[in-house]
């Protein structure tokens with residue numbers, strides 16, 4: 001006689017009661033995220049926890065977050081909005097912490113919040129646009145923020161099957177789609193990680209429509225799915241707001257492609273974890289948190305043909321350059337499959353030995369952390 005619920009819809013009181021209950025009864029046996037393992041302490045410096053200000057880390061933490069700018073953390077909107085009535089949680093009740101591996105033994109740095117910004121189109125009924133930005137009372141200046149993907153970092157560059165890493169202090173026991181009081185829940189003390197493949201929105205939608213029609217889940221463009229058809233590895237309660245990461249050459253070795261959002265139960269068959277697709281929101285993030293002085297000048301792109309197969313690409317800015325350039329390229333003339341490469345500490349690239357099939361559109365943006373310039377002019381590379 002269980003009640004049918006999507007797992008994220010447990011209310012927070014129930015959730016806190018469960019933590020308290022577990023604290024008194026649970027025994028630590030081989031702590032793992034659903035299907036994962038304990039992270040290396042200090043390996044994920046920008047990883048943050050979000051919790052209640054009046055409680056210690058272990059009892060207060062109920063969501064993850066990441067440092068994306070010295071003054072800002074990013075999390076899921078449903079972590080800071082009451083999903084019953086849509087009201088935003090009062091800032092003074094919340095705290096984020098950073099530099100914590102073990103919630104019981106590490107205090108890390110606890111930072112109060114100045115302001116909570118929910119995505120203007122957050123829809124808590126459909127779980128759409130599940131992203132929130134948390135302004136910090138004090139900046140974090142000694143930790144480099146996590147890299148976010150460029151706005152065209154879409155399926156072609158992170159196809160289904162790409163290995164992604166998930167982090168969190170959430171429940172490590174699989175949970176079914178019914179509230180089942182006999183089901184075990186266990187919140188680990190230390191940060192857990194698990195590697196799961198990305199899944200296309202289409203596969204994800206089909207699985208939900210076929211196997212969980214009662215939830216009427218619509219996988220929107222701003223969502224990203226990850227997990228295994230057989231279940232067993234997934235995010236779960238209290239992982240929400242935390243990162244899904246892809247390893248990538250660039251400014252940082254990891255890029256946060258997703259924010260833990262929802263799923264039907266945890267680690268169930270054919271119920272992939274659903275994440276907020278960060279690439280879809282990077283322009284909004286920059287527009288929302290960056291001051292004018294942090295936004296680099298619009299760069300100018302020029303191409304010099306060194307021969308019919310060799311080209312030099314130069315990037316110029318009038319005054320304020322950012323910390324790196326992101327050079328997008330897409331096949332010409334059918335500009336599907338946009339990809340990008342980051343240029344750190346340099347404003348030119350030489351491409352050699354291109355043949356006539358390697359024709360590309362090129363466009364560049366200048367970045368100062370997450371703060372992004374306008375797009376440059378578009379250039380076309382036409383080897384003969």
Ligand code: ARG
Pocket residue numbers: 007008009062063170234235236237238239240241260261262263264265266267272273274
């Ligand atoms: N919404 C949950 C939270 O509040 C996380 C759900 C993730 N579920 C999943 N099956 N991947 O912590």
